[in-house]
Amino acid sequence: MLIKTTPAQYSARRNFLGRSTSIALSGAAVALLAGNSRLAVAATGNPSGDVNILNVALGLEHEAIAAYQVGAESGLLQKPVLDTAVLFQSHHKQHRDALVATIEKLGGKPVMAKSNSDYAASLGAGGLKSQTDILNLAARLELGAANAYIGVIPAFSEKDLAKVAARLAADETMHWSLLANALGKPVPMAALSFGA
């Protein structure tokens, strides 16, 4: 079973971290994302534009976390697929936490997650009847996220954030590759298929 985080727990956790360890967390999160902690204070390009893009990324991460949660709770995923789904969800939670810390460091307000039932409805989760259905949904979301992250790289005013998007895209691409393999999908015949 996946580790559940209710909105209240998440908010409380963020508040606690914000009060007691904000410097350490932000430094670690920003370092995780961009490789150095001077990013947030050194941003001089268009921070509000960058925050908007980061918030779109955060929205994608919220959706991915919910999608894996829905899949895990469906009872349709069998081991070891379930374990892999849990691992991928943990990656998305790490993305989320790092994005939240960076957005706040840049003076922005992170978008909040919707309810899992809202995500389930918008993703058509009611039609998921098998492990293959869930893996296909996950693969579609991971591929879309990889393409989206690649697509926004040129839009960042801060080049370190462009690197962040590239690193996120790499994780999503890794997820898609493993999911596609599990589904028996062929390796793309053409090079440069991502972000095209």
Next chain:
Amino acid sequence: MIVAERLLPAVLGLALAGAAAAADPGRGAGLYEARCGACHSLDAHRVGPLHRGVVGRRAGSAPGYDYSPALAAAAFTWDAALLDAWLKDPEALVPGQRMGYSVADASDRGDLVAFLLSVSRR
């Protein structure tokens, strides 16, 4: 000169509308899945708003979606020319909007707009 300034947008709009009509909505569907599908779907709000019926809809007006203040205040209705301009450079069309993604290739934009037109006709 004034006539030219007034006519140019209209001519440009007609040209783009014509280009959209000649474009390939089938290819646009594939592009939509690959490029837009991370955030959008036709029939449900996700990270971005739903798209079915977008052509002919006032910008920032799909019920139930939390638009940026900039897009919510936009005073235009989506057509082929405006969708092309949006996909080319959203921030240039509506400063302060939230979409960081753009489509550089005019042919790709034409096919995407043709697809959006095809799912907007009643």
